[in-house]
Amino acid sequence: SQTIHQWPATLVQPVGSPLSLECTVEGTSNPNLYWYRQAAGRGLQLLFYSVGIGQISSEVPQNLSASRPQDRQFILSSKKLLLSDSGFYLCAWSGQTRSGELFFGEGSRLTVL
Amino acid sequence: AQSVTQLGSHVSVSEGALVLLRCNYSSSVPPYLFWYVQYPNQGLQLLLKYTTGATLVKGINGFEAEFKKSETSFHLTKPSAHMSDAAEYFCAVTRSGAGSYQLTFGKGTKLSVIP
Numbered sequence: 744s745q746t747i748h749q750w751p752a753t754l755v756q757p758v759g760s761p762l763s764l765e766c767t768v769e770g771t772s773n774p775n776l777y778w779y780r781q782a783a784g785r786g787l788q789l790l791f792y793s794v795g796i797g798q799i800s801s802e803v804p805q806n807l808s809a810s811r812p813q814d815r816q817f818i819l820s821s822k823k824l825l826l827s828d829s830g831f832y833l834c835a836w837s838g839q840t841r842s843g844e845l846f847f848g849e850g851s852r853l854t855v856l
Numbered sequence: 857a858q859s860v861t862q863l864g865s866h867v868s869v870s871e872g873a874l875v876l877l878r879c880n881y882s883s884s885v886p887p888y889l890f891w892y893v894q895y896p897n898q899g900l901q902l903l904l905k906y907t908t909g910a911t912l913v914k915g916i917n918g919f920e921a922e923f924k925k926s927e928t929s930f931h932l933t934k935p936s937a938h939m940s941d942a943a944e945y946f947c948a949v950t951r952s953g954a955g956s957y958q959l960t961f962g963k964g965t966k967l968s969v970i971p
Contacts, residue, residue: 777958786963787900787946833899842888842907843950843957847899 745770749834749848756855762807762821764851766834769815774836776817777845778809781831793817829855858883858951862962870970875919875934877965879947882928888950889930890959891921895943903945906930917941942969 749766756762768774778790789802791809799809806825810818817834834848863878881887888907892900904915911923917940921932930947944966948959 787961789958792958831897835900837957841950841957842905843959844888844890844902844905845900845948845959847892847901850897850899852897 745836745846747834747836747846747848749832749851751851752849753852754854756824756853758826758855759823762819762824762828762853764819764832764834764853766817766819766848767815768817768836771815771836771838773814774838776811777835777837778817778819779833779835781833782829787833791819824855826855829853858887858949858960860947860949860960860962862945862947862965864965865963866966866968868968868970869937871939872936875932875937875941875967877932877945877947877967879921879930879932879962880928881930881947881949883949883951889921889923890948890950891915891919891930891932892946892948892961893917893943894946894964900946903932937967937969939969939971942967 746769776793780788780790791801793799793811796811807821832851835845837845859882861880890905891903893903894900903919904913906913906923914920919934921930923930944964946964947962950957951960
């Protein structure tokens with residue numbers, strides 16, 4: 744069966760420090776991969792998605808970047824965190840189906856101080 | 857373009873009462889529709905989905921939803937609320953993007969269950 748893991752689960756970082764959140768999927772190949780952010784009262788915001796290795800699409804301009812170095816690995820990064828980067832980050836994957844059904848990781852809580 | 861509207865950011869029900877969470881969508885093509893549930897500090901979990909076929913869809917934990925094309929609605933119901941149903945619920949519709957099919961989410965409805 745397919746599983747998705749992301750880490751770390753919780754992170755407290757000072758403003759201006761770098762960030763790396765990692766997500767891996769097991770039990771499937773060539774998944775579509777996604778990073779979402781939940782900020783208080785703002786619902787789910789799609790940040791990045793990837794349909795293959797090295798292929799990254801950004802939905803909104805921001806202080807973050809994403810990379811996909813391997814088929815089932817997706818990384819969210821920042822060189823210098825801002826206070827506004829605080830939130831709950833969710834990684835998700837979907838298969839090559841028309842429904843677009845998403846399977847989510849456990850989430851990473853980032854607090855920037 | 858596809859969009860989702862969830863009526864009511866917060867809904868409170870008494871334990872044992874009917875749960876009704878409303879979702880309306882807009883889609884230029886026959887939609888695929890989803891309900892997800894999120895418990896505090898956890899990821900989203902699929903409750904149920906409509907792709908094709910029967911318009912009344914049953915999901916986990918006693919929830920069901922009915923696809924009504926004429927009303928462009930996909931409301932989520934449960935006959936009797938349980939304390940463990942307290943969570944945030946998201947409705948979503950599929951949209952096509954560059955090279956993939958993606959979900960557009962509503963803003964979510966937080967369900968509180970009063971003992």
